[in-house]
Amino acid sequence: xxxxxxxxxxxxxxxxxxxxxxxxxxxxxxxxxxxxxxxxxxxxxxxxxxxxxxxxxxxxxxxxxxxxxxxxxxxxxxxxxxxxxxxxxxxxxxxxxxxxxxxxxxxxxxxxxxxxxxxxxxxxxxxxxxxxxxxxxxxxxxxxxxxxxxxxxxxxxxxxxxxxxxxxxxxxxxxxxxxxxxxxxxxxxxxxxx
Amino acid sequence: xxxxxxxxxxxxxxxxxxxxxxxxxxxxxxxxxxxxxxxxxxxxxxxxxxxxxxxxxxxxxxxxxxxxxxxxxxxxxxxxxxxxxxxxxxxxxxxxxxxxxxxxxxxxxxxxxxxxxxxxxxxxxxxxxxxxxxxxxxxxxxxxxxxxxxxxxxxxxxxxxxxxxxxxxxxxxxxxxxxxxxxxxxxxxxxxxx
Numbered sequence: 091x092x093x094x095x096x097x098x099x100x101x102x103x104x105x106x107x108x109x110x111x112x113x114x115x116x117x118x119x120x121x122x123x124x125x126x127x128x129x130x131x132x133x134x135x136x137x138x139x140x141x142x143x144x145x146x147x148x149x150x151x152x153x154x155x156x157x158x159x160x161x162x163x164x165x166x167x168x169x170x171x172x173x174x175x176x177x178x179x180x181x182x183x184x185x186x187x188x189x190x191x192x193x194x195x196x197x198x199x200x201x202x203x204x205x206x207x208x209x210x211x212x213x214x215x216x217x218x219x220x221x222x223x224x225x226x227x228x229x230x231x232x233x234x235x236x237x238x239x240x241x242x243x244x245x246x247x248x249x250x251x252x253x254x255x256x257x258x259x260x261x262x263x264x265x266x267x268x269x270x271x272x273x274x275x276x277x278x279x280x281x282x283x284x
Numbered sequence: 285x286x287x288x289x290x291x292x293x294x295x296x297x298x299x300x301x302x303x304x305x306x307x308x309x310x311x312x313x314x315x316x317x318x319x320x321x322x323x324x325x326x327x328x329x330x331x332x333x334x335x336x337x338x339x340x341x342x343x344x345x346x347x348x349x350x351x352x353x354x355x356x357x358x359x360x361x362x363x364x365x366x367x368x369x370x371x372x373x374x375x376x377x378x379x380x381x382x383x384x385x386x387x388x389x390x391x392x393x394x395x396x397x398x399x400x401x402x403x404x405x406x407x408x409x410x411x412x413x414x415x416x417x418x419x420x421x422x423x424x425x426x427x428x429x430x431x432x433x434x435x436x437x438x439x440x441x442x443x444x445x446x447x448x449x450x451x452x453x454x455x456x457x458x459x460x461x462x463x464x465x466x467x468x469x470x471x472x473x474x475x476x477x478x
Contacts, residue, residue, distance in 0.1 A: 201398060
């Protein structure tokens with residue numbers, strides 16, 4: 091594993107491996123936002139998810155919203171070109187938060203969705219409840235429990251950092267599980283395309 | 285004036301004139317959304333706004349969100365290429381509405397902003413209060429009063445239709461007024477760039 095920071099695209103990430111085996115599904119999970127967009131790429135084969143790359147796209151607070159959205163759009167586009175995901179899984183917006191925050195996140199989410207659509211990648215969305223169920227087996231699991239399950243499922247020594255990247259890996263794992271077995275997840279079977 | 289409906293880009297609009305005189309500022313006003321994006325293009329010279337084109341971009345409800353955002357992004361891009369605006373003015377999100385609606389509008393707004401940024405057009409945002417003050421001279425003006433003032437200011441025989449297009453023209457007029465005189469508007473002087 092190595093860490094890198096790409097100044098050009100403002101993208102900090104950890105590369106685990108970059109080899110895609112035969113019959114492997116590559117999934118890009120996204121935890122949307124404007125200041126920080128978490129991303130997690132996994133290889134999934136025969137129901138076993140393996141981490142490929144994860145990290146965050148950070149945009150500085152002092153620049154115009156339009157520039158931040160452009161940077162997110164460009165960076166996600168760059169991730170797609172580099173890792174060629176078969177699917178993108180994005181977290182649905184959680185509506186119990188502050189409305190101003192929700193509206194900002196929605197802007198960033200649209201920039202991500204547009205990048206996926208420009209490359210013709212199938213996109214799926216999952217609620218926090220679906221993600222918790224798929225990763226920790228329990229819809230009311232705590233954030234810490236979900237993080238720990240991400241670590242275990244991906245056979246990692248440490249919980250991946252930062253949190254937004256771990257969240258994105260959880261979303262990717264969630265999609266892998268829904269794709270493999272729509273029936274094995276309690277209350278599952280609903281896989282929404284964006 | 286003639287009306288046209290472009291099936292390719294799902295764009296309904298009314299063309300008033302397509303001539304840009306010397307020293308004229310072309311402003312594209314946008315009333316953001318996902319199902320309907322209102323747009324209004326005006327020529328402004330020596331403080332006098334003239335309507336150039338207005339209409340709505342409509343996206344069908346039955347298609348994926350990603351496709352709708354792509355269509356909005358493409359259509360706004362097409363408007364920019366055709367009318368070469370010097371500035372884009374977009375309504376700020378009004379936070380007292382339903383949160384689900386606000387989040388959807390934010391997605392559409394981001395698609396508009398990204399199109400503007402891709403073409404390097406300066407973008408500005410105005411609150412509903414600023415728009416009402418600039419157009420009707422009164423922050424608590426009714427929607428009907430604002431529409432009527434749009435008609436009068438643009439020397440049109442009828443109030444422009446549909447409403448989203450009239451709203452977009454009001455936003456364009458608002459930007460023209462702020463640009464010409466930051467001090468003449470009560471409570472004005474705040475011109476936020478996006």
